[in-house]
Amino acid sequence: MKVTTKRAAFSGLALLGATVLLAGCASAPEESGDDGGEAIDFMPCMVSDAGGFDDKSFNQLGFEGASKAADELGVELTKVQSDSETDYAPNITNLVDQGCDLIVTVGFALSAATVESALENPDVEYVIIDDAADNDFDGEVDAPNIKPILFDTAQAAFLGGYAAADYTKTNTVGTFGGMNFPTVSIFMDGFKQGVDYYNEQKSKGVTVLGWDGTDGLFTGGFEANDTARNTAQGLLDQNVDVLLPVGGPIYQSAAAAIRDSGRDVALMGVDADFTETDPSVADLVLTSILKGIDVGTYEAVLAAGNGEFDPAPFLGTLENEGVGLAPFHDFESKVSPTLQAELDDLKAAIIAGDVTVNSYLAG
Template sequence: MKVTIKKAALGGLAMFGAAVLLAGCAAAPEENGGDEGEARDFLPCMVSDAGGFDDKSFNQLGFEGATRAADELGVELTEVQSDSETDYAPNITSLVDQGCNVIVTVGFALSAATVEAATANPDINFVIIDDAADNDFDGEIDAPNIKPIIFDTAQAAFLAGYAAAAYSKTGVVGTFGGMNFPTVSIFMDGFAQGVEYHNTEKGTAVKVLGWDPAAQDGVFTGGFEANDTARNTAQGLIDQNVDVLLPVGGPIYQSAAAAIREAGREIAMIGVDADFTETDPSVADLMLTSILKGIDVGTYDAVLAAGNDEFDTTPFVGTLENEGVGIAPFHDFESKVPAELQGELDDLKAAIIAGEIEVTSYLAE
């Protein structure tokens, strides 16, 4: 499969050249252990975005993957948490100064700082999660020592949108995000495409609030913090009769969950990046499903490869085909969704992989 980027990216995400992206559709990283018992002079390091390593989402998944690789290599992971965007560059610099051999940066917001540090330190390997590291939009990674780990989550979000439409009793579902970056809006757009496909196939008329596919814009909180703004944003959608809600942006789901519980009626939530039923059992009773990224596997593989002197900067692009993206089981909602739904989702997944159903995104073919 050839992957091309169809629109200019924001916040550091940008177009890959054809040669880069052809390589980007390799199989999902395999879990290969390092040599046992061998002492290594190797220091893996990691810096979070403002969501922190306990965000129950993509920072946490990246941390788990890097930690597992470090454990297998017999070394300690050095990590530093960012509390705001002003911490990004100084935190990366501090890791460079500590002699890190590979530095993993988490999130598109760290793209500019990552590229600057990688350019200034060509002997250090860098891995960036959720960004293409092409800030000048010339179709190439901006430094030869950066490996991007990115995901065509629109494919998985399509399945979640279809499931949301099948589950909805009010005929209204909603979504909102932290900021309108491609790695956020790709969830929202794929979700809306899935709802529309259900409407077309089933003759339903489920509405999607919070995202306008034509305008490629929607409802955003302006940040990724679990705060009153996020809660009020969720409440605004709940007040419009949504009964399925997709919050996209790390910890903002916590505010959405609080608003759902206060609403006093049955509203399902869809998680992003990780299976929230497993990473945050406190919201398990609200979770219809989660849209998954293999962040932990991709990060594990990249750090392990660096520790074994096998670092490869070929971008990893997660898709349904290579199992880099997917959706979680229905868990507590298994008895609440239509009995035929799982079979329909399996068929849809196969059709997307085969190219029979087109799911558009900035990473789409």
């Protein structure tokens, strides 16, 4: 897979179309956008994963980027929410049947259904967020009409792990994920590498629970439910005081467990800046590990609407600002006064190649 590192944003999808009822498929499509400007002959569409468009994270960022592009193009944005994995293929098929010109699918779990649809419909353009669309693992995108939007979030998570290790008072930090997908474990792996690097540099002994570098704790889904809450509680019971939940809404269960504990425990966000997307947890959030999903989605949809669809994969990194670490916000006065400068230096060292961050996307 050839990856472009051109300074731009990534991710993608926008949606348009008349109101349609999708028989037997999760939710009916919804429309977004306005009627400003001269209409163009372009119909963008988007399919969520099971986290839903209001996850304050992954899907929501993609939708926001798609909506912005649709508004600028003067078209409607049609989004279809998947409530379970059985909805993925039928939802995509129904959007093809509605005449969508561009279909953006959100997440690794939709990869097989996206590739199958793209091969069957070569005249439709596809964007898939957070997946290489390489299901036969030969290093190439499986269909010429799919644009993968990828993020080497291990780099940003490395910074997050370093920050967590510097902040912890119990010398124990933890993480858990929704499902053991590469796009989930990449956060956990980068986080652990950052903690390990901190330990090496500072001669400290901060322990990471929930991920050992190969396997870890997963809830089996991306819902905010009792399983996610109990998983978070299990880590809190082991004296964790910085917690990184990876997987859309599962952070909400982690936040509930933290509040019930009555302890001084910091939460770390993923994908979006949780302090901004969900102010209800702002007082808990140390920082967030960011992906430019909204910007990437916006640019991919806008290009397609202007007849400039480019199937070349995009890889977001620290260097092109495709990934990053959010400000400390409410924790600014609680972290070490030297921490931000150390993180700035560490970011520069990663970009320069002086510090290596391992991930399945590095190479």
